[in-house]
Amino acid sequence: MKHELNRRQLIKAIAAGGVLSQLGSFSALATQGKRLYMDGLCFLPDDLNDLKSSSIDAYLCDISDIEAIKQPDGTTNYKRTYQACMKSISEALTRVNDNPDKLILGNTSADIQEAHSTGKTAVFFQIQGADCVEDSIGSNLNQVDEFYAKGLRALQLTHHYGNKFSGGALDNDGVQELNKPLTQAGKQLIAKLNDKRILVDVSHSSPQSALDTAKASNAPIVQSHGAVRAIVNHARCSPDDVIKAIADTGGLFGVFMMSFWLTNDKIPTTEHYISHLKHVANVGGIDSVAIANDYPLIGQKKLLKLDNDNSEGVKQYLDWWHSLRAKNVLGYDIEPVHVVIPELNHIQRMERIDSALAKSGFSSSDRDKIMGGNWQRVLKNVLG
Numbered sequence: 001m002k003h004e005l006n007r008r009q010l011i012k013a014i015a016a017g018g019v020l021s022q023l024g025s026f027s028a029l030a031t032q033g034k035r036l037y038m039d040g041l042c043f044l045p046d047d048l049n050d051l052k053s054s055s056i057d058a059y060l061c062d063i064s065d066i067e068a069i070k071q072p073d074g075t076t077n078y079k080r081t082y083q084a085c086m087k088s089i090s091e092a093l094t095r096v097n098d099n100p101d102k103l104i105l106g107n108t109s110a111d112i113q114e115a116h117s118t119g120k121t122a123v124f125f126q127i128q129g130a131d132c133v134e135d136s137i138g139s140n141l142n143q144v145d146e147f148y149a150k151g152l153r154a155l156q157l158t159h160h161y162g163n164k165f166s167g168g169a170l171d172n173d174g175v176q177e178l179n180k181p182l183t184q185a186g187k188q189l190i191a192k193l194n195d196k197r198i199l200v201d202v203s204h205s206s207p208q209s210a211l212d213t214a215k216a217s218n219a220p221i222v223q224s225h226g227a228v229r230a231i232v233n234h235a236r237c238s239p240d241d242v243i244k245a246i247a248d249t250g251g252l253f254g255v256f257m258m259s260f261w262l263t264n265d266k267i268p269t270t271e272h273y274i275s276h277l278k279h280v281a282n283v284g285g286i287d288s289v290a291i292a293n294d295y296p297l298i299g300q301k302k303l304l305k306l307d308n309d310n311s312e313g314v315k316q317y318l319d320w321w322h323s324l325r326a327k328n329v330l331g332y333d334i335e336p337v338h339v340v341i342p343e344l345n346h347i348q349r350m351e352r353i354d355s356a357l358a359k360s361g362f363s364s365s366d367r368d369k370i371m372g373g374n375w376q377r378v379l380k381n382v383l384g
Contacts, residue, residue, distance in 0.1 A: 036116055037350045038372035040224040040254030040292030041203075044092055044123065048102050050297045051121040053347045057372065058112045059293075060154050060201075060224055061123035063092040064132070073174070075323045077161050080129035082143060089125060089150045096123060096151075105151055109380035112372075124379070126154035126201065126224070130189060134164045137185050141192045153383055154199035154224070157186065157209065165189050166213070167206030169235050172329045177235060182212035190216045199382045202246070210242045219382050220251035225292035227261040228279045234331025236261050240283050247284030250381060252374045254292030255280065257300075257344055260314070260336035268310070268341045270356045277357070277370065287377070289370045291353060299345035308345050310338035 039059035045051065065088035066078040096103045104111050106124035115122035127147070133155075136143035144155075157166035167180025182190075190213060193200050200221040202210040213221055223246055229237035243253050255276040259268035262276060280289045298304065303313040314336050325332040343352060350371065357367050 034116075035354065035368060036112070036372035036376065037354075038112065038291075038375040039350070040222075040290055040375065041126065041256065042293045042295070042297055044095060045297045048099060050347065051102055052119070054297045055348065055350055056121060056297065057116045058106060058122035058124065058375070060126040060199075061092070061106075062128050063089050063125050064127040064129065073327065075327070076320075078159065079131045079163075080127055080159065082132045082135055085127055085132040086146070086150075089127070089147060089152065092125065093151050106153060106379075107151070108384045109376055112376050112379065124153045124199075124383075125151045126156065126199075127152060128156045128204070129159040129163070130155055130157050130165050131159075131163050133189070137164060137188070141189060144189075144192050144196060144198070148196050148198060152198060154201050154222075155193060156201040156203050156224070157182075157189070157205050157213065159204045162206065162209075166202075166209040168209075169204050169206055170324065170329055171206060172235075172324075172327050174327050176328065177206075177330055179206050179208045181206075182209045182216065186212070187216050194218045197383055199379070202242075204236075207239050207242050210238070211245050214245035214249050214251075217249060220249045220378050221246055222251045222290075222378060223253045225254050225256035225294045227255060227258075228276045231276060231279060232261055232264060232331065234261055235329050236331070243280055243283045243288070247288035250378070252288045252290045252378055253280045253284060254290040256292040256294040257340060257349070258294055259310075259338045259341050260317075262341070264334055266337055268338050270341055270343055270352065273341055273344060273353070274356055274360050278360070286366050286369055287374055290374050291350065291371060293349075295340075295345070298347045299349070300340050303340050303345055308340060308342035310340065310342070313339050 037056045039056050041062055042059045043062055064080045065084040067081050067084055069077050069079050071077055096105045102120055104115050104120050104122040106122040111122040133141055133143040158168045160170045161168040162171045162180050165186035166182055171178040171180055194217060200217055201224045202213050202221055203223045203225050227237040229239045246253055263272040277289050306313050321332055354367055354371055
């Protein structure tokens with residue numbers, strides 16, 4: 001117990017002090033000129049000109065691909081299989097290498113500084129689900145090494161439903177939530193990721209698996225994209241003890257753009273988004289707050305085509321939503337009426353969030369942290 005406490009104190013001290021001092025000159029650069037913008041989850045855009053238009057310097061880039069697998073109860077689970085993800089990461093790596101004038105493959109935190117100073121964008125490859133390495137549990141998880149060699153720098157334990165490593169946020173037996181813990185294989189995976197200096201992401205994990213991961217990891221962990229359960233009581237939103245546990249590792253919690261998990265009010269606004277950021281700051285501290293997206297850089301494409309008409313755009317989610325309501329999954333009893341916050345479903349959303357934070361009373365130094373500095377610090381701690 002004493003060792004565990006000392007480890008946590010050390011991680012938090014590094015997060016708050018030592019690493020920030022190493023980044024001092026860069027922080028000064030960010031505040032003297034354009035503020036550093038880093039996003040917790042996005043994708044490689046179809047049009048690479050979107051990179052510059054977004055003003056984002058760096059982001060976790062989901063390069064995974066899926067296979068749709070029908071479940072016995074009629075619902076569909078999307079598995080990030082080894083074959084699908086090895087193909088998709090190879091294609092993403094080729095695209096980055098073919099566009100050195102616009103893209104930097106993110107390997108360490110130094111790539112964030114290079115991107116910020118050169119006007120390029122650093123992308124840190126991420127996969128939304130460790131299903132892609134399940135087949136190597138019995139062989140020292142050597143598939144992790146294969147993905148690392150292709151540029152993988154962040155791995156999400158699971159996506160919605162549990163796997164051989166972690167419980168999922170939507171696990172349910174038809175009556176109640178199944179808050180499954182991290183498995184023994186999951187603990188093996190955490191140790192492997194720590195050893196390889198790959199960022200551990202607990203987005204979509206069950207609350208108990210996220211808490212277990214915070215205890216098991218020797219490095220900061222993140223929830224790259226999510227929302228607050230104290231504001232919206234939904235299985236996909238995280239309880240305060242999870243937010244606090246992530247923060248206590250020296251990690252961070254990114255708030256995303258999917259508005260039906262940000263408010264149950266009929267009209268979603270930027271103020272609803274800011275409320276989640278404030279809550280994370282109150283629970284975990286200002287060093288734990290970050291921005292995420294979970295849509296393309298330009299925004300949710302179908303809603304953009306509909307001129308952000310939420311009443312029409314939400315229809316694409318209703319069949320999935322109703323299938324989970326039938327299973328009694330927490331929060332799906334409330335019918336969604338929107339998908340996006342219209343003013344944030346925009347290529348310049350980062351600038352709009354920055355401005356909204358200022359209007360809400362956040363200081364310039366706090367905005368430096370929220371808009372990108374916290375991501376930079378965590379990646380410095382984990383990746384080097």
